[in-house]
Amino acid sequence: MRSPARALLLAISLPCCVRSEPPGLPGDEPAASVVVTAGGAPTASALPPPPVRPAGKASAASAASAASAAPADNELPIGAEYEVPAEGGVEVIAVTRPVWIFDTPDSLGRRLGYLNPGEAVRRAERPVSTRRCKGGWYRVAPRGFLCASSDVTTDRSHPVAAAYARLARRGEPLPYVYGRVQSSLAYRYAKAPSRSEQRAAEGDELDEHIGKVSRLYQQTITGEPEPLPPSLLGGAILPKAGNVTHRARHGAHRGAASGHSSFAFFSVHDVQGRLFGLSTELDLVPLDRLKLAPVTRIHGGPIDDLPAALVHRGTAARLRPNGSGQLAADGQFEPYETLSLTGQARDELLETRDGAWVPGKSVHVIKKRTSWPGFLRDDDPMKWIDVNLQGVVRTVS
Structure with a gap:
């Protein structure tokens, strides 16, 4: 008891x-x-x-199928190069969503969890199998196996990996800055837009609109803006992670967000005297078009x-x-x-x-x-x- x-x-x-x-x-x-x-x-x-509930026939059958498809533990190669080192090792970064981690080196195995773009795990030096994965299955920390495909990279300078250098703020009251669309002019910018590019998208009344916004109130929620990250310098276009649905780009933006959309922002930046949030979908959105969540x-x-x-x-x-x-x-x-x-x-x-x-x-x-x-x-x-x-x-x- x-x-x-x-x-x-x-x-x-x-x-x-x-x-x-x-x-x-x-x-x-x-x-x-x-x-x-x-x-x-x-x-x-x-x-x-x-x-206590007995496993049903379907679950027993699927477990048997996965067990027969995946190599048994005693069939996997043995050696330090097939194990994840206690410290250091190769870092694998997700560049698409989701990247699944399996309990066996096979895509028919049980899913233990997944990585979002920018999230990383450490892996072994060599793969244990290439079953249904040309790049090979690697052990990863703390456990499980990951397929080395185009969904992941070991290069931190990869455009998506670099753009997702900032992740959720764990341990904080909120992991992101959140906002909900309250204007039909909440555009998803694909770059740090100039003021003329903002006017072209949002109209000639933009300056009047910005003049009515209380930046002081915005910053009570967002904190001080951060310097632009490298992925936004020099007019660079923000990349998009794989499997993330997005609209075609029209000049500086990818269209306006639909009504009642909500955003989570890694960081907040000052662009041409206006606060923008860098979203988890890698869009730059003007915060004055949103209702921010305190x-x-x-x-x-x-x-x-x-x-x-x-x-x-x-x-x-x-x-x-x-x-x-x-x-x-x-x-x-x-x-x-x-x-x-x-x-x-x-x-x-x-x-x-x-x-x-x-x-x-x-x-x-x-x-x-x-x-x-x-x-x-x-x-x-x-x-x-x-x-x-x-x-x-x-x-x-």
Whole structure:
């Protein structure tokens, strides 16, 4: 029986991820789900384990097919040149999307994960197989095999690799600067456009429009602009990664973004006195044509066990028993504060584990699961996040 553990509640508007070893190693047991709590220590899941479900005929057949197609471990060449060194080694960079990593040196194997353009892994010196891959299958760190095709490069000066020199800002409140289109004139520029090129695309009213924009407000969200990267110097045209859909270029731009499109930007740059964002699709977009997303104040927090509650947008009254045993006001709970509950209720009030009471209508309650979705299998090593779209709450465990 599992001991009580800690879980973490997050408002769904926040990005969330749990770092873990890639799934799919032969013989791996499904690992206990973990979460890094406010104290920073990983803890076991508070949720009950999924029920044991036998693998279906289809999954068994597909596993047998993959096993027969891929070379067995004892058939692979042995030697240091076929292993990824502990340090250093050859770096392989993705220049298309996605570049899949497999658990065996075969495209019929199980997919462990993928690389986005600009992301890199270290590989062995020599390939272990050329089955369905002319360039050869290489072991990569931390595990798995990658096909050396035109989808990857070892050259950091490759146009796509160089353009994706900046990746997501891990560890920051948001990995990118985000914006949503709010103008039909949000053009996707393929280069750092001159002011005349901007007017040609956006019209003669451009200067008047820019004069109404509060750059100070923009920079409260984006921070100070960065110098132009080499991929944008000297009128250079931004490349496009493979498998990324894009429009044909018309002079300095690739057309206007469709309404309600959203962008994620690696970086923000000053071009001709105007702020532009370099998007993850390698387009340069004027930020004054977008509604920028500030870092949200909504946050979650650790709780001891389920059931738990998340205070709604407003504050919630906090009540405690007084000397005569009657509930009396004792301050308030803050918006989006997380509360551990005992499961006891009376008169539409819910009891917290520290002895306080809160109105049930002021919180969203998260209950402990007693059953699991039917698609979960006992041989599935994936970690899952329970998302309540109606209640806009994530329970991470």
